């Protein structure tokens with residue numbers, strides 16, 4: 001392998017830059033040239049690429065976002081777009097690709113592998129932590145830390161006014177951010193898309209709520225009820241409540257990555273290069289039991305489940 005292409009795709013997540021730095025460094029040590037495609041699959045289609053140098057990337061390894069920019073490419077969903085991407089790879093003599101992104105990114109690579117047989121390696125980068133084949137995705141830890149920091153602040157004012165606060169956190173169809181940020185801030189109720197019982201726990205607690213203390217609900221954006229509906233259901237039971245809704249939205253995606261995400265990015269970036277050197281293809285680097293390992297894209301794109309231990313915690317604290 002002489003020339004690797006790298007890109008970030010889907011929602012940006014803290015730790016992506018650390019992974020890019022590690023890829024550049026490890027490739028340099030192994031005498032491999034690296035080019036970065038801009039704006040995910042869009043750059044691949046348009047041939048928009050920049051050279052990668054580790055001494056430049058080390059300056060931004062501590063920063064959130066992605067220096068390569070990112071996008072959710074509609075054009076790559078079409079065969080026409082993928083054919084153009086193939087031409088770009090041939091024209092630039094790229095013999096391997098590393099992609100950092102979420103499940104949509106890996107679905108894209110699977111489709112691309114039908115017309116392009118160079119090796120692809122994936123690195124899971126999304127704040128949602130909703131990817132099979134890894135316990136943690138890049139950016140999840142940072143996003144949870146940001147959510148916690150903000151929820152702690154909301155609690156101060158909620159307690160001062162004896163208010164109910166509904167805080168909506170990100171996670172698309174995944175409740176991981178909600179569970180982690182809710183449990184660690186002492187939320188009274190946590191609502192996630194994967195659970196059918198969590199709303200019942202909330203209603204039971206609201207029935208006994210006396211308006212004489214704060215009450216914190218953390219709801220995942222993907223929950224079927226959503227913050228507004230939860231608020232109106234609470235008011236149906238207790239019309240006297242003083243209630244506010246806060247949405248943390250994209251604040252959770254930004255900011256410098258946590259130590260955990262920086263280190264995860266560095267470990268996964270190096271592992272991606274090593275996997276290519278070992279002849280691996282169409283696999284994602286993941287981490288379980290603090291060990292890096294590889295999972296095929298076919299496995300990765302399967303539905304990701306919240307693990308049972310987290311459900312049990314949700315039940316215990318819901319009582």
Ligand code: F6P
Pocket residue numbers: 011102126127128170171172221253
């Ligand atoms: O996948 C990451 C994520 O931040 C989700 O949590 C959220 O639903 C989505 O991206 C938001 O996407 P956009 O930035 O395109 O609004």
